[in-house]
Amino acid sequence: MNGQDVLERYESGEMNFTRANLSGINLMGADLIGANLAHADLHHSILILAYLNRSNLTHANLKGTKLCGANLSQADLLNANLCDADLHGAILYGADLRGADLSLATLVDANFRDADLRNVNFSGADLRGACLRGANLREEKRAYKGANLRGADLRGADLRGANLSGADLSRSNLIGANLSEATLRNADLTEANLTDAILNGTFLTDANLTEANLSRAILRNCKLNRAQLNEANLADADLRDATLSDAKLHKTNFQRANLTRSRLNRAEFNHANLRHATLVDALLIKAYLGRADLREANLAGANLAGAELSSALLNGAILQGATLPDGSVQT
Amino acid sequence: MADQYTPIVCQLEQDANAVRIKKLILYACKNWWENDLNRLSVISLQSLVQELRYLNPTLERLQYKLKLLVGTLSKQEEYLQVANTIIENLAALYRTAPAIEKTPISTNPLDGIGGELQTQITQALEQAANSSSRIKKLMICAALKYWETDPIKVEQAEIKKLISELAHQYPTIESLQIGLAAIVKSLNKPIEYAAIANMILREMGKLYVQEDGVPLQEAAGVLTSQALNQPICQTADPALSLFDIRLEIIKFANPLRAKILLFSLVYYPFTGKEQDWSNLKLYSLEGLLRSVTTVCSSLEALQLKLEEMAHQLNQPEEYLAVASVILKSVKPGYAELQQQQQDLEISAADVTRADSTQVLIAPVAKLISGIENRKL
Incomplete structure (x- = not known):
């Protein structure tokens, strides 16, 4: 069957192309809205700017297929093989991609708004500037593993409000991405690069951010309770009003970071670098600051009641109005 | 040497x-x-x-x-x-x-670095900086290519280091003049900062020695208000609104078509050749949106050029629809976007964002002929 045959059959009312062998076919700009292409073999075919809205591509083989600018909104792509496919600027709004393989796919500026992406494999995919706003990538016990975004390129991506609970984002590149209001509970962000990323109000509770780079990131009102940030780089980050209670901050770099009004109760700051950090009115009740470097830090009005400060470096630190570990207030 | x-x-x-x-x-x-x-x-x-x-x-x-x-x-x-x-x-x-x-440059300001001259200049600028943080802010921007808003960091910046950095980056007094003028123009208090720039130029001028050995102390006075009479507002977070504009576009238009149209306007008409596809992939929608502001000085110009370009592309009616979506999306914040782009250009050399690939390239109309395929 060639492209012309497919289009003629579709125009005559036939919608069923289940298990059809359409590999290498050229259907550029074709209108196949609502077609049933389940289990079809479309590998290395050309579907640039094709209309595949609401089509059924369940288990379809789309390996290496060119789908640039294709409209796949509300399409069913359950368990589809899209490995190495080119979906540059494609529309996948509200599409169901559960269990699909998008590893190494090109997804630059693709629109995944409100798509179901549970259990999707995005490892090594190019998602620069992609929109995953409101997309569902969450882990569900016994049903879906967290999305695999290991090593994915998500620079400048829009992930606002996306659910990435339990997702694997280790070693991913999230430079300049916007993750505001996204949920990343329990997510693995080990060694991820989040330089200049925007994480306002993001939920990162219990997330693993070990050795992640968050320099200059904006994390205002971000929830980082119990998060692991050991050896992470938060230099020049904006953490105003963020919550980091019980966080693990061993050797974390907070140089020049702004932690005004942040809640850091019981956080473990051993060997952390807080030089020149601003901790005005921060809550550090029972925080462990063993050998933390607080030189030239501004702790004015901070509450350090019950905190371990005895081995911290405090040369040049400002403590006016701070509540000290013994409960007294520094004048 | x-x-x-x-x-x-x-x-x-x-x-x-x-x-x-x-x-x-x-x-x-x-x-x-x-x-x-x-x-x-x-x-x-x-x-x-x-x-x-x-x-x-x-x-x-x-x-x-x-x-x-x-x-x-x-x-x-x-x-x-x-x-x-x-x-x-x-x-x-x-x-x-x-x-x-x-490096052998006849008016190398670095010859004066480290000497008594630098100490003098440092003292003069430090004294002035005590009464106004703007001096340091402007020097940081010229030397380090970013605008520092944190007063603590401004306070901590060392004038001496900034002088060295400026001397390194601007081999001639003219280049320093141009560099400072570009920054001043992009700020929302250009008149105030022009005076500051002139002061920096006056002091720094001492470092730049003419071939006959006479210091260029009178280099200042070039940043007149006429060059800077555009009051511009600055936004707190430029990145945020771009995310919104982009979202508005992709909600109502095909992201690929939006990119093709913008790319054609900024660089060269997209013809669908293999090379065009590869080039298009190099640019992000966000980056193209930023670049377009430098090509079109006003919304009216943008509308005209978008429609003109849409007619030149394959399936013009599709692209005309995309053009209207782009226009509607950028309309509320076009001036702001232009301002952000100007700010970004100042720090372009150090930008490492996703779309940095095109920030360094002046995507202005005069360059289009230069980037045309067959002429290369």
Whole structure:
């Protein structure tokens, strides 16, 4: 069957192309809205700017297929093989991609708004500037593993409000991405690069951010309770009003970071670098600051009641109005 | 030290790709593509090489810059080879002269660095900086290419280091003047900052010595209000609104078509050739939106050009619809977007964002002819 045959059959009312062998076919700009292409073999075919809205591509083989600018909104792509496919600027709004393989796919500026992406494999995919706003990538016990975004390129991506609970984002590149209001509970962000990323109000509770780079990131009102940030780089980050209670901050770099009004109760700051950090009115009740470097830090009005400060470096630190570990207030 | 350049320049001139080498170096130094061989021939390769070395203090920076520029050209493979030739030849300059102080420029301000003169200038500027943080802010922006808003960081910045950095980056008083003027124009208090810039120029002028040994102290006074009479507002977080504009576009238009239309407007009409697809992939929608603001000075101009371009593309009616979506989406914040782009251009050299690939390239109309495929 060639492209012309497919289009003629579709125009005559036939919608069923289940298990059809359409590999290498050229259907550029074709209108196949609502077609049933389940289990079809479309590998290395050309579907640039094709209309595949609401089509059924369940288990379809789309390996290496060119789908640039294709409209796949509300399409069913359950368990589809899209490995190495080119979906540059494609529309996948509200599409169901559960269990699909998008590893190494090109997804630059693709629109995944409100798509179901549970259990999707995005490892090594190019998602620069992609929109995953409101997309569902969450882990569900016994049903879906967290999305695999290991090593994915998500620079400048829009992930606002996306659910990435339990997702694997280790070693991913999230430079300049916007993750505001996204949920990343329990997510693995080990060694991820989040330089200049925007994480306002993001939920990162219990997330693993070990050795992640968050320099200059904006994390205002971000929830980082119990998060692991050991050896992470938060230099020049904006953490105003963020919550980091019980966080693990061993050797974390907070140089020049702004932690005004942040809640850091019981956080473990051993060997952390807080030089020149601003901790005005921060809550550090029972925080462990063993050998933390607080030189030239501004702790004015901070509450350090019950905190371990005895081995911290405090040369040049400002403590006016701070509540000290013994409960007294520094004048 | 001039001898250090001569063999390298000779080598480059004798290379089979000599013309392309010169074109690429010129592009890297002046952000300008020259196809006219006559005009090319009158430009001294030696001075270009010197400038290239100055503009790129490290070999890594040079590699990065050239690679970035090559990515914008149509004959990428050929120019990648050219870039490699340049890097290979210029590597010697970085090995033998790690200290930029050694670079031979007749009015090298660095000769004054570290001496009594610098101490004098430092003291004068420090004294002035005590009464106004603007001096340091402007110096930070000129030297480090970003606008520092945190008063603590401004306070901590050392004038002495900033002077050295400025002297490194601006080999002549004219280049410093141009650099400061560009920044001042982009700020929302241009009149106030023009006075500050003039003060910096006056003091820094002492470092720049003319060939006859007379210090250029009277260099100031060039930043007049007429050049800076555009009141501009600054936004707290430029990145945020761009995310919103982009979202608005992709909600109602095909992201690929939006990119094709914007790319065609900023660079060259997209024809669907293999090379066009590869080029398009280099740019992000966000980056193209930023670039378009430098090509179209107003919303009206944008509308006109978008519609004009839509008619030139395959399936114009599709692109006309996209044009109207783009217009509607950028309308509320177009002036703001333009301002952000100007701010970004100031710090372009250090930007490492997703879309940085095009920030360094002046996507203005005058360049379009230069990037045209067949002419390269």
